[in-house]
Amino acid sequence: MFKQLSDRFGPMVAIGILLLMLLWLVMLVVLPQVLMIDYSLRPNLPPSQIGGPNDNYTLSNYVTLFNNQIHQTIFFKTIWSSVLVTVCTLIVCYPLAYYLAKVATPRQAALCVLLLIIPFWINEILRTFSWFIILSYRGPLNALLLGMGFIDRPIRFLSGDGGVIIGMVYAYILFMVFPLYNAIESLDGNQIKAARNLGSGWIRTHYRIIIPHAKPGIATGCIMVFMLSAGSYAVPALLGSPGSRWFTQIIYNWFFEGGDWNQGAAYAFILLLLCIGFIVLVMRLFKVGLGDIAR
Amino acid sequence: MDSSVHLDNVMMQFDNFVAVQKTDLKIESGEFFSFLGPSGCGKTTILNMISGFLDPTEGTVRIGGEDMRRVSANKRPTSMIFQNLALFPLMTVAENIEFGLEVRGIKKAERRKVSDRLLNLVALPECRDKRISDLSGGQKQRIAIARALAVEPRVLLLDEPLSALDLKLRQHMRTELKEIQRKTGITFIYITHDQGEALTMSDRVGVMSAGKLQQVADPVTLYRAPATPFAASFVGENNRIAGKVIAMDGKRTTLDCGVLGQLSGTSVHDLSVGESALLFIRPELLNRRTEMTENCFTAKIQELNFEGAYLMMEATPINTQSTIRAQLLSDVNIGDLATGNQVIFGFDAQDAIIMSGKSDV
Ligand SMILES: Nc1ncnc2c1ncn2[C@@H]1O[C@H](COP(=O)(O)OP(=O)(O)OP(=O)(O)O)[C@@H](O)[C@H]1O
Ligand SMILES: [Mg+2]
Numbered sequence: 001m002f003k004q005l006s007d008r009f010g011p012m013v014a015i016g017i018l019l020l021m022l023l024w025l026v027m028l029v030v031l032p033q034v035l036m037i038d039y040s041l042r043p044n045l046p047p048s049q050i051g052g053p054n055d056n057y058t059l060s061n062y063v064t065l066f067n068n069q070i071h072q073t074i075f076f077k078t079i080w081s082s083v084l085v086t087v088c089t090l091i092v093c094y095p096l097a098y099y100l101a102k103v104a105t106p107r108q109a110a111l112c113v114l115l116l117i118i119p120f121w122i123n124e125i126l127r128t129f130s131w132f133i134i135l136s137y138r139g140p141l142n143a144l145l146l147g148m149g150f151i152d153r154p155i156r157f158l159s160g161d162g163g164v165i166i167g168m169v170y171a172y173i174l175f176m177v178f179p180l181y182n183a184i185e186s187l188d189g190n191q192i193k194a195a196r197n198l199g200s201g202w203i204r205t206h207y208r209i210i211i212p213h214a215k216p217g218i219a220t221g222c223i224m225v226f227m228l229s230a231g232s233y234a235v236p237a238l239l240g241s242p243g244s245r246w247f248t249q250i251i252y253n254w255f256f257e258g259g260d261w262n263q264g265a266a267y268a269f270i271l272l273l274l275c276i277g278f279i280v281l282v283m284r285l286f287k288v289g290l291g292d293i294a295r
Numbered sequence: 296m297d298s299s300v301h302l303d304n305v306m307m308q309f310d311n312f313v314a315v316q317k318t319d320l321k322i323e324s325g326e327f328f329s330f331l332g333p334s335g336c337g338k339t340t341i342l343n344m345i346s347g348f349l350d351p352t353e354g355t356v357r358i359g360g361e362d363m364r365r366v367s368a369n370k371r372p373t374s375m376i377f378q379n380l381a382l383f384p385l386m387t388v389a390e391n392i393e394f395g396l397e398v399r400g401i402k403k404a405e406r407r408k409v410s411d412r413l414l415n416l417v418a419l420p421e422c423r424d425k426r427i428s429d430l431s432g433g434q435k436q437r438i439a440i441a442r443a444l445a446v447e448p449r450v451l452l453l454d455e456p457l458s459a460l461d462l463k464l465r466q467h468m469r470t471e472l473k474e475i476q477r478k479t480g481i482t483f484i485y486i487t488h489d490q491g492e493a494l495t496m497s498d499r500v501g502v503m504s505a506g507k508l509q510q511v512a513d514p515v516t517l518y519r520a521p522a523t524p525f526a527a528s529f530v531g532e533n534n535r536i537a538g539k540v541i542a543m544d545g546k547r548t549t550l551d552c553g554v555l556g557q558l559s560g561t562s563v564h565d566l567s568v569g570e571s572a573l574l575f576i577r578p579e580l581l582n583r584r585t586e587m588t589e590n591c592f593t594a595k596i597q598e599l600n601f602e603g604a605y606l607m608m609e610a611t612p613i614n615t616q617s618t619i620r621a622q623l624l625s626d627v628n629i630g631d632l633a634t635g636n637q638v639i640f641g642f643d644a645q646d647a648i649i650m651s652g653k654s655d656v
């Protein structure tokens with residue numbers, strides 16, 4: 001990269017650019033993370049004792065999670081719900097992405113994309129809160145279902161994880177649709193025709209031709225949505241009930257209510273490790289490499 | 296089994312654009328039929344209608360006498376070789392060939408037998424487990440043929456399958472395709488914009504231009520008796536001379552061709568005196584005369600190319616801007632012809648074809 005840059009702009013500028021990049025990486029990415037790791041490995045002490053004899057490296061902050069039954073339950077529930085959100089988002093977005101990429105005329109596609117994007121011009125809190133209204137006990141969704149006679153008593157969407165999951169699926173649709181769209185779009189239309197021509201029905205055409213081709217896109221979308229839902233704070237805070245707390249809320253509480261940054265940092269790192277583990281798992285599962293995803 | 300393909304007054308329109316004008320055509324069972332026409336004339340559109348990817352705006356497609364209107368693309372007894380082949384890159388060669396059988400729920404052992412037989416047919420048994428990306432252009436070509444044949448179609452549709460190959464391979468594949476067609480007895484519908492390809496392989500050729508089927512004929516008739524000005528100039532080389540009808544004697548028609556004088560030929564349809572008409576004469580049917588007699592004109596040689604047995608030349612008739620091409624035997628002419636010479640060209644009235652039409656030049 002240095003050679004390319006220096007061929008183009010001369011060695012001085014190249015060094016400058018690279019130094020800036022390095023500075024950016026170190027100051028904004030590496031350093032804060034290293035600091036957080038450092039925090040997470042120290043006990044929470046009153047300011048007077050920091051740097052004192054008790055300020056030793058310890059894993060106790062990490063062990064806390066394993067001794068706290070409630071936190072553990074929430075931790076695993078967060079993982080499980082995030083997987084659920086990811087799967088639901090995939091199920092919702094795949095047909096949409098296929099339609100956009102292969103069925104719609106350019107104008108229809110443009111219109112659809114616009115309709116998808118417009119709600120995201122509104123800020124996340126408002127958007128999520130509108131779901132709170134829609135899903136509430138006396139809200140429009142229940143009214144509609146009651147009116148159409150599907151149910152005879154309003155449903156408490158917001159009492160369990162249901163509301164959180166619906167809210168997240170909605171919040172992260174774009175992160176799934178676009179990678180899927182890109183992947184499906186790059187499939188040669190004649191491949192689909194060829195499969196049809198050889199007698200393949202729609203379902204087989206999808207799972208033998210289109211999905212294998214779209215795999216890197218599916219993996220990218222799943223990873224993004226999983227990471228975002230596992231790390232989401234606003235949606236569970238707004239749409240969740242006391243019984244459906246998210247792990248991020250516990251981290252938040254450690255930081256800002258418990259004032260225990262060390263403990264919070266340790267929890268945050270456990271979540272990060274989990275997410276990395278998930279990425280690796282998904283990549284294994286879909287048999288895709290980092291290169292495929294970066295495409 | 297009847298594997299004829301009938302297009303009954305089929306027409307295809309996209310929005311306001313008519314891609315294929317009303318076409319009525321019967322392709323016989325077991326025939327090698329080619330559609331020949333320049334790029335964008337609607338050839339692929341016709342194949343798409345036969346294979347079921349497009350529903351004709353009007354008319355019906357029948358295969359083996361059966362109306363295909365309600366039959367979706369994956370249920371039709373056709374198999375297509377795509378312009379870009381469209382092999383499945385994520386599958387091996389064998390998986391590609393067997394895909395159509397897998398779809399039909401055929402057992403693995405049985406599928407393997409079929410793919411082995413087809414790999415032998417296309418002479419690539421060693422490629423069985425290769426990836427598609429590891430094949431050469433010609434090999435891909437043959438795998439596409441094998442994949443299309445695996446489903447035992449009644450009609451094989453080929454969309455310019457040889458256009459990406461180099462000349463030598465193309466010629467080789469032509470004979471191979473013809474051979475496969477003879478062996479299998481499948482109806483082949485072949486699309487090309489290469490007239491050589493159409494003429495060498497086909498039983499019949501349909502010449503298309505701008506969505507319209509101009510002429511359907513066997514290659515010899517097409518070459519010797521083109522029915523429209525487009526067919527005359529698109530199939531093989533032809534010299535086109537414009538004039539006005541001044542006399543008719545049965546089929547023999549004489550035109551006044553301005554500075555070229557009066558030229559006679561054989562008309563393919565009725566003409567009336569005074570009408571604008573075009574005279575077509577092939578380069579190889581022009582010959583050299585020693586003196587001005589009937590059906591002659593003088594031209595100055597602009598370019599002279601020695602092509603072994605023949606001399607190919609471009610010449611400008613005196614007092615005109617036009618060029619004509621002539622092909623003369625080289626052994627009797629090579630001695631005294633050179634660029635800049637004036638030559639008298641003549642032709643037999645039977646060899647020239649006259650049809651109504653204006654010169655668009
Ligand atoms: N889906 C479509 N919508 C609108 N116009 C189309 C569509 N498909 C084809 N056309 C038009 O119909 C005409 C014929 O297209 P077609 O693909 O049949 O040409 P072709 O003869 O196969 O040409 P080529 O030799 O370049 O493949 C073209 O002008 C093309 O732009
Ligand atoms: Mg085409």
